[in-house]
Amino acid sequence: MERIIRPTVLVTGGAGYIGSHAVLALVDAGWTVAVIDDLSTGHRFAVPEGVAFYEGDIADDALLARIFREQAIGRGFGAIMHFAGSIVVPESVADPLKYYHNNTAKSRVLLEAAVRAGVPHFIFSSTAATYGMPDVSPVVEDTPRAPINPYGWSKLMTEQMLADVAAAHRLNYGALRYFNVAGADPAGRSGQATDGATHLIKVAVEAALGKRDHVSVFGTDYATPDGTGVRDYIHVSDLAAAHVLALEALIDAPGRSLILNCGYGRGFSVLEVLDALDRLTGRPVERRFEPRRAGDPAALVSDSSRLRTTLGWIPRHADLETILSHALAWEQILEAIRADCSSETLGARAVNG
Structure with a gap:
């Protein structure tokens, strides 16, 4: 039987939340x-044993060249999955040059090295x-792109670079537009470990475990069923499977x-998320109602039909309670890690054992 040789995939940002799940x-x-x-x-512990880590x-052009050489990536063989970058929207407004540097300029260097x-x-x-604040919901891929912050612009600029490079060189690409990523690996091997995270489900789970004293609810007067913002939450493992x-x-059709x-096409409000978590834990978190944040749309829900039909993608965890339970389980792993010993030591055991 002929052995299928698969190309090596270089994952940038592979020690981060989404990258580690990919x-x-x-x-x-x-x-x-x-x-x-x-x-x-x-976190180094998020990279499984047996995976080459740099x-x-x-x-760093010299480092990229060494990786391509050592991992036999290039000359028409191999692939890159690019997750590295900065992702906090308010920070992008306060420090836009950081985002254009980390997300756009560095992506250009990586892309140039890949082409070379x-x-x-x-x-x-x-x-x-x-998409910024789209006038339609659910949002399709052809909805006009109109970012309202440097984070969105930095990503859209990279998409444009990819399109131009693909037209000029022998490279094809996939740009996967995430909606709200949440949850953790069902086997407890990885999850969101970022300190000071701002994502609702991460914040809410921390509050449920006593790591925060409340959850802020920004805006209660949106044109939604309960007045709070509605978002499309996708389980991180389903997102990784899509990658x-x-x-x-891409390999089948060069x-x-x-x-x-990348979403489920179903939105949940802030209060629906918090109510579901309360039911899971039996320990209601304190909610503090605050004014809207500038630039937050009332609802942002995906139309993911292209993902489903083009790739045959069938999500396995498209359930809010499942997403919350996996996030909660991972947070408890982190709690044990930090209570018992250093996160790097015990974290490696949780991921690799």
Whole structure:
């Protein structure tokens, strides 16, 4: 029986939240994986044993060349999944140059290195923030892009670079626009470990475990059923699975690139999320109602039909209670890690054992 040789996939930001789940999905599917991460927000323990790890910057040309050489990526073989970057929207408004540097300028360096080496496939971690405050819901991929913050613009600029490079070189790409990513690996191997996270479900789970004294609810007068903002939450493992399917699609059709919304097409309000968590834990979290934040749309829900039909993607965890229970379980792992010993030591045991 002929052995199928799969190309090595370099995952940038593979020690971070979403990137580490993509690594797990690739490894589980039998791919060879290498990771580059500067560990500014990621954690070394999130990279499984047996995965080549390079600590460094994605804008380091010499390091990229060494990785491509050592991992046999290039000359028409191999792929890059690009997750590295900065993601906090309010920070992007306060420090826009950081975002244009980390998300756009460094992506240009990475993309140039990929073209120079002859890497044929590139998958980019994009965002629904490229749509800004759309007038329609659910949002389709052809909805006008009109970012309202530097974070969204930095991602959209990279999408444009990818489109231009794909037109000029032998490279195809997938730009996956995430809606609200949440949850954790069902087996407890990885999850969101960022200190000071701002995502609702992470914040709410921390509050449920006593790590925060309340959850702020920003705006109660939106044109939604209960007045609070509605978002489309996608389980991080379902998102990771979509990346593997997108990679397979790029390899099968070298002349085709993909732009895909990643969500479930179902929105939940802030209060619905908090009520569901209260039911799970039996310990209601305190809610503090505050004014709207500038630039928050009333509802942001995906139309993910293109993802489903193009890739045959079938989510396995499309249930709010499942997302919350996995996030809660991971937070309890982190709680035990921090209580018993250093996060790096015990965290490695949780991921690899």
